[in-house]
Amino acid sequence: MATPNPLPNADFMGILREASGARIALPARHWMLESGAAYLRTETELILKSRRVVPARLLDGGFTFKCPPWRDAADALVREWRLTREPRSLAA
Numbered sequence: 001m002a003t004p005n006p007l008p009n010a011d012f013m014g015i016l017r018e019a020s021g022a023r024i025a026l027p028a029r030h031w032m033l034e035s036g037a038a039y040l041r042t043e044t045e046l047i048l049k050s051r052r053v054v055p056a057r058l059l060d061g062g063f064t065f066k067c068p069p070w071r072d073a074a075d076a077l078v079r080e081w082r083l084t085r086e087p088r089s090l091a092a
Contacts, residue, residue, distance in 0.1 A: 002055040004068050009050060012070060019074035 017025055030044075037044045055063070067073035 002053055002058070003070060003073075004054060004059060004065055005070065006052050006054060007070060015071050016074050016078075019071070019078045 013025065016022075030048075033044050033047050037047060067076050
């Protein structure tokens with residue numbers, strides 16, 4: 001995932017928690033990440049290490065991000081997720 005406005009993971013997760021209305025956040029321990037990575041058949045390096053990356057090719061090519069600030073993207077993501085999770089009426 002890339003954005004024209006990269007930010008540290010703590011800020012990223014804080015904004016996501018705020019958008020979703022999560023009151024608390026439990027820290028993920030290394031052993032939790034190891035078991036999750038094994039389940040997903042991937043490497044923990046992909047989870048534990050990050051890079052500050054700006055999508056220069058997209059920006060140079062004129063790509064327009066729908067929600068450039070992460071706060072806007074997180075709000076849109078949570079809204080969309082909630083719409084797909086709401087029970088649907090049988091009458092509809």
